Amino acid sequence: MAVLTQLAIRRRLFGVKDLKVKPLLDPEGQIEEGAINLTLGTKFVIPKKSEYPLIDPRKLDKNEVAKFQTKITLALGQTISLHPHQFALGATFEFLKLPPNLCAFVLSRSSFGRAGLQIATATYVHPGWQGCLTLELQNLGEVPIRLYCGSPICQLVLLEAHPPLKKGPGMFRRDKPVQVFFPVCLVLEVGENRPQGN
Amino acid sequence: MAVLTQLAIRRRLFGVKDLKVKPLLDPEGQIEEGAINLTLGTKFVIPKKSEYPLIDPRKLDKNEVAKFQTKITLALGQTISLHPHQFALGATFEFLKLPPNLCAFVLSRSSFGRAGLQIATATYVHPGWQGCLTLELQNLGEVPIRLYCGSPICQLVLLEAHPPLKKGPGMFRRDKPVQVFFPVCLVLEVGENRPQGN
Amino acid sequence: MAVLTQLAIRRRLFGVKDLKVKPLLDPEGQIEEGAINLTLGTKFVIPKKSEYPLIDPRKLDKNEVAKFQTKITLALGQTISLHPHQFALGATFEFLKLPPNLCAFVLSRSSFGRAGLQIATATYVHPGWQGCLTLELQNLGEVPIRLYCGSPICQLVLLEAHPPLKKGPGMFRRDKPVQVFFPVCLVLEVGENRPQGN
Numbered sequence: 001m002a003v004l005t006q007l008a009i010r011r012r013l014f015g016v017k018d019l020k021v022k023p024l025l026d027p028e029g030q031i032e033e034g035a036i037n038l039t040l041g042t043k044f045v046i047p048k049k050s051e052y053p054l055i056d057p058r059k060l061d062k063n064e065v066a067k068f069q070t071k072i073t074l075a076l077g078q079t080i081s082l083h084p085h086q087f088a089l090g091a092t093f094e095f096l097k098l099p100p101n102l103c104a105f106v107l108s109r110s111s112f113g114r115a116g117l118q119i120a121t122a123t124y125v126h127p128g129w130q131g132c133l134t135l136e137l138q139n140l141g142e143v144p145i146r147l148y149c150g151s152p153i154c155q156l157v158l159l160e161a162h163p164p165l166k167k168g169p170g171m172f173r174r175d176k177p178v179q180v181f182f183p184v185c186l187v188l189e190v191g192e193n194r195p196q197g198n
Numbered sequence: 199m200a201v202l203t204q205l206a207i208r209r210r211l212f213g214v215k216d217l218k219v220k221p222l223l224d225p226e227g228q229i230e231e232g233a234i235n236l237t238l239g240t241k242f243v244i245p246k247k248s249e250y251p252l253i254d255p256r257k258l259d260k261n262e263v264a265k266f267q268t269k270i271t272l273a274l275g276q277t278i279s280l281h282p283h284q285f286a287l288g289a290t291f292e293f294l295k296l297p298p299n300l301c302a303f304v305l306s307r308s309s310f311g312r313a314g315l316q317i318a319t320a321t322y323v324h325p326g327w328q329g330c331l332t333l334e335l336q337n338l339g340e341v342p343i344r345l346y347c348g349s350p351i352c353q354l355v356l357l358e359a360h361p362p363l364k365k366g367p368g369m370f371r372r373d374k375p376v377q378v379f380f381p382v383c384l385v386l387e388v389g390e391n392r393p394q395g396n
Numbered sequence: 397m398a399v400l401t402q403l404a405i406r407r408r409l410f411g412v413k414d415l416k417v418k419p420l421l422d423p424e425g426q427i428e429e430g431a432i433n434l435t436l437g438t439k440f441v442i443p444k445k446s447e448y449p450l451i452d453p454r455k456l457d458k459n460e461v462a463k464f465q466t467k468i469t470l471a472l473g474q475t476i477s478l479h480p481h482q483f484a485l486g487a488t489f490e491f492l493k494l495p496p497n498l499c500a501f502v503l504s505r506s507s508f509g510r511a512g513l514q515i516a517t518a519t520y521v522h523p524g525w526q527g528c529l530t531l532e533l534q535n536l537g538e539v540p541i542r543l544y545c546g547s548p549i550c551q552l553v554l555l556e557a558h559p560p561l562k563k564g565p566g567m568f569r570r571d572k573p574v575q576v577f578f579p580v581c582l583v584l585e586v587g588e589n590r591p592q593g594n
Contacts, residue, residue, distance in 0.1 A: 002200050002398050002556035003499050005523055033522040034499045034557050049340045054279065055313045056344045081450065085283065085481065087314050087339045103201050103232045103355075105520070113518030113532050115451045116483050121338060122311030124303070124355055126231040127203055136311050138338050140517060140534050141483045142445040146452045157499075157520055159357075159555075160200040161232050200398050247538040252477065253511045254542040283481065285512050285537045301399050301430045301553075319536060320509030322501070322553055324429040325401055334509050336536050357555075358398040359430050 004102075004158040005034050012158075018099035019158070020130075030152060037109065037152035041093040041132060044072040044080060076150040082117070082139040090135040093150060097130040098158075100165035105157045106133050112153060116141015119154045127161040202300075202356040203232050210356075216297035217356070218328075228350060235307065235350035239291040239330060242270040242278060274348040280315070280337040288333040291348060295328040296356075298363035303355045304331055310351060314339015317352045325359040400498075400554040401430050408554075414495035415554070416526075426548060433505065433548035437489040437528060440468040440476060472546040478513070478535040486531040489546060493526040494554075496561035501553045502529050508549060512537015515550045523557040 004012065009031050012019035021036060030037040052068045074080065082088060098104060104125040108118060118138040125133065135154065139145055147153065202210065207229050210217035219234060228235040250266045272278065280286060296302060302323040306316060316336040323331065333352065337343055345351065400408065405427050408415035417432060426433045448464045470476065478484060494500060500521040504514060514534040521529065531550065535541055543549065 002558055003523075005497075005499075005557045005559060005561055007559050007562075033524055033561055035520065035522065047340055052341060054342045054344055055339075057309065057313070057349070058346065089312060101203075103203075107520045108518035110518040110530065111453065113516065114485060114530060115453070116517075116532070116534075118338075118517040120311065121314075121316040122306035122308040124233065124305045124353065126233065127201075128231055134308065134312060136314070136338075138314075140338075140514075140532075140536075141451075142443055143448055144450045146450055148454065151453070155520065161203045162200055163203060163205050165203055165231055166205075245538055250539060252540045252542055253537075255507065255511070255547070256544065287510060299401075301401075316536075318509065319512075319514040320504035320506040322431065322503045322551065324431065325399075326429055332506065332510060334512070334536075336512075338536075359401045360398055361401060361403050363401055363429055364403075 002160060003034055004160070006031055009036060009158060012099070012102070019102060020095070020097035021156075022095050024094065032155070035107075035155040035157045037155050038092040038094050038096075038106070038133065039150050040135070040147055040153040041091040042074045042076060042078070042149045043091055044074070045089040046070045046072060047087070074149050077148065079146045079148050081144050081146050082137055083144045084116075084139050084142050086139050088137045090137050090147075091132040092135065092154070093132075095130070095132050096125070096156070098125060098127055100128045101161055101163075102158050103127045103161045104159065106135075107155050107157060109153065109155050112145075115145050116143070117145055117147075117153075125156075128165045200358060201232055202358070204229055207234060207356060210297070210300070217300060218293070218295035219354075220293045222292065230353070233305075233353040233355045235353050236290040236292050236294075236304070236331065237348050238333070238345055238351040239289040240272045240274060240276070240347045241289055242272070243287040244268045244270065245285070272347050275346065277344045277346050279342050279344050280335055281342045282314075282337050282340050284337050286335045288335050288345075290331040290333065290352070293328070293330050294323070294354070296323060296325055298326045299359055299361075300356050301325045301359045302357065304333075305353050305355060307351065307353050310343075313343050314341070315343055315345075315351075323354075326363050398556060399430055400556070402427055405432060405554060408495070408498070415498060416491070416493035417552075418491045420490065428551070431503075431551040431553045433551050434488040434490050434492075434502070434529070435546050436531070436543055436549040437487040438470045438472060438474070438545045439487055440470070441485040442466045442468060443483070470545050473544065475542050475544050477540050477542050478533055479540045480512075480535050480538050482535050484533045486533050486543075487528040488531065488550070489528075491526070491528050492521070492552070494521060494523055496524045497557055497559075498554050499523045499557045500555065502531075503551050503553060505549065505551050508541075511541050512539070513541055513543075513549075521552075524561045 013021065024030060048068055048070055105123050106120050106125060107123060116139055118140050119135050121136050222228060246266055246268055303321050304318050304323060305321060314337055316338050317333050319334050420426060444464055444466055501519050502516050502521060503519060512535055514536050515531045517532050
């Protein structure tokens, strides 16, 4: 019950196998005392800020959105620099699938946090969610930070949720009107490139 | 135990009725897999930054504070624009009352988070707390964001807390000296307009 | 199970004594309904931003790091001013030791949060962790904030973690390569001045 420690995380990943984090390239290094480290993926969305004056969540649609974004795809090991107060969207390299009785928080790791990096403002992952986590990368510090694709940039803290969600129509919905919003494109696109539902 | 999922949230709201979220205008839409979406209220506090050089928490009192704030009251459906790096206080439209055995985190929703909106830096809600949640709205992105009063701007994640707080003198105190601090006015004022204790 | 309320916090601190927060100068005031307030310590690290163009986590070592930091030590009651969008590292005055079955979140307190203060971007404390918590102090507001050493600046929310970590080689490791990173110096230095392991 409550927060999963190392042993419980391993059991769910490798024994019960209802929790999926794929690929988990370095289980020894990534599974810590009470969290799993996730690494920075290779896809980023940088806003073209000069080209749109205002984000209005009720007026933007996905077609319009494409005009306002620069999409960047790098290779593992390549870097992206985040300047002070710069904001960019990234994603975890790992594809994540939570069982119906686990939820999670995605949080900064202390070493990066101390350089001023905030990795998400929206930190909660609902039970049953699947996909590559979108990261809202923000440099709150005063010096540019170099980020490496593939480096363990954030951590996933897992909590038991009760009662387990029941599968069925209307559950696990991820397509609400309010979600028809510019950065969702990133999530969808990243998700399409990964194995799902297994 | 642990985090409440949809079924447990419904049970506490509509069965046991020890958790209060009022008004809950759209229960189907607002109660998600593992959280309740809360909407943006109509009252805001914008600091008059040119008129005070420094916030000193030990010297400010409530009378002095009034001079430093611009209070804005809008109607549901009206909008407020938050410019990059602008900071404003808002509140949830919903009045919230937690039972003595539940605490909560108030968190950004992903669609807004991806536009750069941070809705709170102080995210924890103690067991037994009641009131309209104050939101510390911050645009961490690089483009102005238009916010609609009444739109589902944040989510409340509920966790069981143990053992339940015992009611009595000295419990549920919300009026510590350190709280005699400028934005508390907002909380009190918003709270006065809502039904309490029922 | 789940989040510890006042009674459970007291029991772990003063009964079972497997949770350590030292010194806890004002238990009545600091232990709230569902969290312990921690106070701002006296050591700070301010980056010399003009002297380094880029933080590259793979290239910085501890010797190089010293060149890029200004360390400040104040006395209890003295103040430090944090200007809008300024970033500084601080630490809790309290030394903390978590037992193998508790983890924690360190979070802003509402009164400070409403002035725009964010106290940490990396908010998770692993089970079994010990040390003085490093705070990533950030003024997200638009007016300078005066911070008092010794004032209750943040709160520690404690959650049960399961199963308890087993002690042994490879556990409670806090010295990963990625941690050889500039602000870790602060943690080590602060830790050396405090009683440990008792």
